[in-house]
Amino acid sequence: MFLTNPHPDHNAPLEPVDAETLGMAAAEKVERYLSHRDNHAETPLHSLPAMANALGIGALHVKDERFRLGLGSFKALGGSYAVIRLVLEEAGRQLGRSVDIAELHAPEVKAVAAGMTMACATDGNHGRSVAQGAELVGAKAAIFVHAGVSDERVAAIARFGAQMIRVEGTYDDSVGEAARVATENGWTIVSDTSWPGYERIPGLVMQGYTAMVREFLRQAPKPPTHVFVQSGVGGVAAAVAGHLLIAFGKKRPVFVVVDPARAACIVETARAGHPVKIAHGEPTVMAMLECYEPSLVAWRILSRVADAFITVDDEDAVTVMNRLARPSGGDPAIIAGESGGAGLAGLIRAAADPEIKAALGLNTTSRVLVINTEGATDPKRYTELVGIEPKEVGVKNAVGVGA
Numbered sequence: 449m450f451l452t453n454p455h456p457d458h459n460a461p462l463e464p465v466d467a468e469t470l471g472m473a474a475a476e477k478v479e480r481y482l483s484h485r486d487n488h489a490e491t492p493l494h495s496l497p498a499m500a501n502a503l504g505i506g507a508l509h510v511k512d513e514r515f516r517l518g519l520g521s522f523k524a525l526g527g528s529y530a531v532i533r534l535v536l537e538e539a540g541r542q543l544g545r546s547v548d549i550a551e552l553h554a555p556e557v558k559a560v561a562a563g564m565t566m567a568c569a570t571d572g573n574h575g576r577s578v579a580q581g582a583e584l585v586g587a588k589a590a591i592f593v594h595a596g597v598s599d600e601r602v603a604a605i606a607r608f609g610a611q612m613i614r615v616e617g618t619y620d621d622s623v624g625e626a627a628r629v630a631t632e633n634g635w636t637i638v639s640d641t642s643w644p645g646y647e648r649i650p651g652l653v654m655q656g657y658t659a660m661v662r663e664f665l666r667q668a669p670k671p672p673t674h675v676f677v678q679s680g681v682g683g684v685a686a687a688v689a690g691h692l693l694i695a696f697g698k699k700r701p702v703f704v705v706v707d708p709a710r711a712a713c714i715v716e717t718a719r720a721g722h723p724v725k726i727a728h729g730e731p732t733v734m735a736m737l738e739c740y741e742p743s744l745v746a747w748r749i750l751s752r753v754a755d756a757f758i759t760v761d762d763e764d765a766v767t768v769m770n771r772l773a774r775p776s777g778g779d780p781a782i783i784a785g786e787s788g789g790a791g792l793a794g795l796i797r798a799a800a801d802p803e804i805k806a807a808l809g810l811n812t813t814s815r816v817l818v819i820n821t822e823g824a825t826d827p828k829r830y831t832e833l834v835g836i837e838p839k840e841v842g843v844k845n846a847v848g849v850g851a
């Protein structure tokens with residue numbers, strides 16, 4: 449399924465509130481906050497010339513978020529950043545003065561944080577980030593997970609000392625339950641999706657993601673002509689697309705949102721022209737993208753700056769994981785989790801179809817950016833799908849199902 453953006457707001461400027469959330473000053477603040485984190489380092493940018501050649505494009509770059517803040521995914525940038533911001537704001541309120549990031553570990557700030565509980569629902573990665581942020585600042589965390597979240601992913605969140613709460617049903621059910629219980633208990637909801645009346649905190653989460661774009665623009669030899677980003681609720685796609693619009697204006701790259709065919713809430717929203725909740729079908733292997741309702745703020749941005757939408761099948765996602773693990777032509781090997789390679793799967797789909805290629809203006813001069821949004825965040829699942837363990841990727845003579 450491929451759709452160019454039919455929305456009347458396509459190419460309209462961002463709403464002022466969104467332009468501020470994703471603007472230059474905000475992105476600079478994110479990087480300043482990151483510089484205070486012990487385990488912060490820019491994630492690598494890989495060039496894949498052999499795959500670019502095979503796809504008939506000029507250059508292909510993969511921003512590899514597997515290395516982000518020790519958590520294995522870009523989500524590490526959003527939830528923990530929002531937690532830190534919220535603690536500093538609350539400390540400012542209680543102490544009656546502005547409190548800077550440099551004071552994060554001061555006893556009076558720690559005392560404020562100790563009285564706060566950060567709550568969220570998660571498919572896995574966002575909860576890890578919120579729990580890590582809460583541990584860092586000395587707050588409590590209550591993380592809600594639905595029935596489909598694997599025990600490995602639950603354990604990876606619980607190691608930060610978070611209280612884990614299992615919820616019947618899907619991701620959307622866990623979002624509702626987290627909001628209900630948090631409101632009852634006076635906890636702070638740090639959600640990566642937004643709904644009517646709840647926009648600011650998901651906006652901060654998205655603001656955290658802008659760091660990837662700033663790093664990329666410093667690392668790449670030239671700005672991209674095309675960007676493909678995968679979507680769950682649309683937050684990361686909107687953050688990347690929105691920041692690129694602010695950075696480049698009318699000269700921004702062509703932006704394509706990639707949705708799993710089995711959970712295509714952004715594509716269906718684009719088709720309807722307004723946010724829609726889609727029916728639950730079979731689960732998708734792209735577990736982190738399994739969302740059935742878009743984020744309100746994300747859609748407001750994507751309706752303006754997304755140029756096209758494309759779906760990918762589960763087989764596409766698994767093929768990409770294998771292709772990245774065992775590259776040809778001297779390209780570097782990359783560990784991509786089930787949802788990590790979905791943006792690249794969208795590019796591969798587009799490049800294989802002459803009509804889509806023409807509609808997007810993809811050709812031998814195109815420089816395409818995709819984001820490996822996660823590494824093997826569930827190593828057992830990774831090994832099942834790729835046939836080798838993550839640690840064997842890039843090791844000579846490693847074989848397996850996809851070899």
Ligand SMILES: Cc1ncc(COP(=O)(O)O)c(C=O)c1O
Nearest residue numbers: 573680681682683684736821822
């Ligand atoms: C690895 C990975 N990729 C992509 C996404 C999609 O992000 P969003 O829900 O902001 O669209 C997620 C969301 O959890 C994720 O964990």
